[in-house]
Amino acid sequence: MDGLRDPDVETFVGAMGTRIRADAETVGVGRRTLEIQVRLHLPRLSRPAIAGWSPDKVYEEIRLQAVVRAAQVRQSAEDAAHQAHASVLLNVHKAHRDLSLSFGDGYRTRLRFAEVGPSAGHLVQSRLHYLHSERADTAAQFGLFLPGATMPITYAAFSRCDRQYVLDALTGHGLDVNPERVMVLTRMHGLAGIPANLMSLTIARAVREIRAKNAGDYVITAYNPMLGFCGTSFVASGFRPVALSPVAYRYDGKGLFQTRRMSGESVPQLLDTPDNVLMALGVTPAAKRNVAGIEGLIRVSSRTHSGGDHVRPLKADLASPEWRDRLLGYRRMLEPCWSERTVHPRYQQSPVAAGDPRGQCGVTSVWLARTLRTDLLLEPVYCYGRLRVGRDDAEDVSHHCWVEIGPAHDPRRFVIDLTADQSDGVREPIILGEHRALADRGLRYESAARLRLDELPRDRVWPRFLALADRLRDLDELRRRP
Numbered sequence: 178m179d180g181l182r183d184p185d186v187e188t189f190v191g192a193m194g195t196r197i198r199a200d201a202e203t204v205g206v207g208r209r210t211l212e213i214q215v216r217l218h219l220p221r222l223s224r225p226a227i228a229g230w231s232p233d234k235v236y237e238e239i240r241l242q243a244v245v246r247a248a249q250v251r252q253s254a255e256d257a258a259h260q261a262h263a264s265v266l267l268n269v270h271k272a273h274r275d276l277s278l279s280f281g282d283g284y285r286t287r288l289r290f291a292e293v294g295p296s297a298g299h300l301v302q303s304r305l306h307y308l309h310s311e312r313a314d315t316a317a318q319f320g321l322f323l324p325g326a327t328m329p330i331t332y333a334a335f336s337r338c339d340r341q342y343v344l345d346a347l348t349g350h351g352l353d354v355n356p357e358r359v360m361v362l363t364r365m366h367g368l369a370g371i372p373a374n375l376m377s378l379t380i381a382r383a384v385r386e387i388r389a390k391n392a393g394d395y396v397i398t399a400y401n402p403m404l405g406f407c408g409t410s411f412v413a414s415g416f417r418p419v420a421l422s423p424v425a426y427r428y429d430g431k432g433l434f435q436t437r438r439m440s441g442e443s444v445p446q447l448l449d450t451p452d453n454v455l456m457a458l459g460v461t462p463a464a465k466r467n468v469a470g471i472e473g474l475i476r477v478s479s480r481t482h483s484g485g486d487h488v489r490p491l492k493a494d495l496a497s498p499e500w501r502d503r504l505l506g507y508r509r510m511l512e513p514c515w516s517e518r519t520v521h522p523r524y525q526q527s528p529v530a531a532g533d534p535r536g537q538c539g540v541t542s543v544w545l546a547r548t549l550r551t552d553l554l555l556e557p558v559y560c561y562g563r564l565r566v567g568r569d570d571a572e573d574v575s576h577h578c579w580v581e582i583g584p585a586h587d588p589r590r591f592v593i594d595l596t597a598d599q600s601d602g603v604r605e606p607i608i609l610g611e612h613r614a615l616a617d618r619g620l621r622y623e624s625a626a627r628l629r630l631d632e633l634p635r636d637r638v639w640p641r642f643l644a645l646a647d648r649l650r651d652l653d654e655l656r657r658r659p
Contacts, residue, residue: 181402181421181451185228186219190405192232200244205251207369209405213307214243216404217434220426220446227448242432246309253304254369260297260328263368272372276321276382286324288375290382293318293329295646301332301366303634307404310436311634312336312363316551317392319383321375330371331379334364335387335396337551341486342477343397346420346455349475352467354395356488356554360387360460362398365410377413384414387460394464399453408454416456417468422477424453437485438631452476490554495582495591495609504607507548508595511541511645513652518644523576534596534606538578541595543642544649545580546630557582557593559633560624564594566602567619574600578638581612585627588613592622 190197190212201211218239219227227235258264265286270279276288293301298318302311314336320329338344338359347354362383367376387393398416400408401424408416425437426446435443455477459465494500512532517525524536534541539561546557558581564574577599583590589611597608597620608615612622633639 220448380414421452514648562624565621
C-alpha cells in the first residue's frame with residue numbers, strides 16, 4: 178500500500194514539515210490536523226506546479242485554505258473536549274478491550290459505548306472531521322463516552338450503500354451481495370489524546386451493534402493514502418482491502434475542498450492523485466468467511482467512479498394502503514416531537530397546540546426525505562413553496578414544505594406531504610399521489626425551491642431538524658428502558 182503514496186506530495190510535505198508545524202502551533206491544533214488539510218488542498222494545483230515550484234511557493238498557494246479549515250476545527254474542538262470530559266484522559270496508561278481505562282496513578286474508569294445523538298453527530302461531522310461535510314443520510318452513529326459526558330471521545334457513522342461501484346467491488350470478488358445488507362462506514366473521528374486502540378475498539382463495538390440489530394451483512398469503508406492514512410485501525414478491526422478506487426477532489430470559489438455530494442459551483446482537481454483503498458468487513462459469520470477468501474484488488478475505473486451511478490432503489494408502492502398506513506404511523510410518531518425548537522420562526526410568536534402541524538412541515542419533510550433514502554435508497558427531493566387548495570372557502574398554505582420523488586418536469590412525480598392539514602381545506606393529515614392527479618383534485622403543489630437530501634445540512638431548516646431528531650432519540654431511549 179505504500180506504493181499508493183504520491184512521491185511529489187510526500188517530498189513536498191517533508192520539505193514543509195517545519196512550516197506546517199509552526200502554523201499548527203499558531204492555530205492551536207496538532208501538526209497532523211493541519212497536514213491533512215494541506216494534503217487535501219494540494220490537488221487544486223497541477224503536477225508541474227507541485228514538482229516544479231519551490232516548496233515555499235506551493236505552500237503559499239494552499240496555506241490559507243488549510244489554515245482556515247484547521248482553525249475551524251480548533252474553534253469547535255475545545256467545546257467538544259469539554260462536553261466529552263476529555264481532561265480525564267490526562268495520564269491514561271492503557272485502554273482495555275472491556276473498555277476500561279487504567280492510569281499511571283492507579284485510577285481506573287470505564288467507557289460507555291452508545292449511540293451518538295443527532296446534534297452531537299452533526300458537530301463531529303460538520304466541524305471536527307477533516308472533510309467538514311455532514312452526511313445527510315447517516316443511518317447510525319456510535320461512540321465511546323466517558324462517565325457523565327454528552328460528547329463521545331470516539332465516533333463512527335454509517336450510511337446505507339448507495340453507490341453502485343462500491344457494490345461492484347464486492348460482486349467482482351464473487352460475493353452475492355444484497356444492497357439492503359451493506360453498510361458504509363462514512364466518518365470516523367477521535368478527540369486528541371485518546372489511546373491509539375480506541376478507534377478499533379469503537380469499530381468492533383459498532384459492528385457488533387449492527388449484527389445485533391440485523392442491520393447488515395457487510396461493512397465497507399475506505400482510507401486515503403494521499404492524505405497520509407494507512408488504514409491501521411481498519412486492519413486492526415478485521416477489514417480486508419478489496420479494491421482501489423479514484424477520489425474526486427473539488428474546490429469552491431474560495432479554494433476550499435468540498436465533497437462531490439455538496440452543492441454549489443466547484444472546480445475539479447488538477448493533480449492526478451492516488452486511489453483510495455476500499456476495505457470490507459464481514460458482519461455475519463458467513464460474510465466473514467466470504468471476506469476472508471478475497472484475494473487481490475479490483476480497480477474501479479475513473480469512468481465508473483465519476484459516473485457515480487446510484488444503487489437501484491428498493492421496490493415500494495408508496496400509494497398502496499400499506500404504505501399509507503406506514504406514513505400515518507410516521508405522522509403519529511413525529512407529532513409528540515414537534516415543539517418550539519422545531520417549528521418555523523414564523524409560528525413561534527403564537528403558541529400552537531401539541532400535534533398542530535403548522536410550522537412543522539419543514540422538519541417533518543427533512544425527516545421523511547432522510548427515511549426514504551435510508552430505508553428504500555430513493556432520491557427524494559425536499560420542496561419549499563405553496564400549496565394551493567383550489568377552494569373559495571379554504572386558505573392556501575403560502576409557505577409550505579413537502580417531499581417529491583421524480584424530476585420537476587415530470588407530471589407523474591410522486592408527492593408525499595405529512596403535514597397537509599395545515600390548511601383548513603385539507604381534512605386528511607397526509608397527502609400522497611402523483612402531482613398531476615393531485616392537481617386534478619384541486620391540490621396544486623408549486624415549488625419555489627427543490628433541494629436534494631445532500632444539500633439540506635446547509636439549509637436553515639437543518640438545526641430545527643436536528644432538534645426533532647434528538648427528541649425522537651430521547652423518546653426511543655425512554656421506551657427501551659426497563
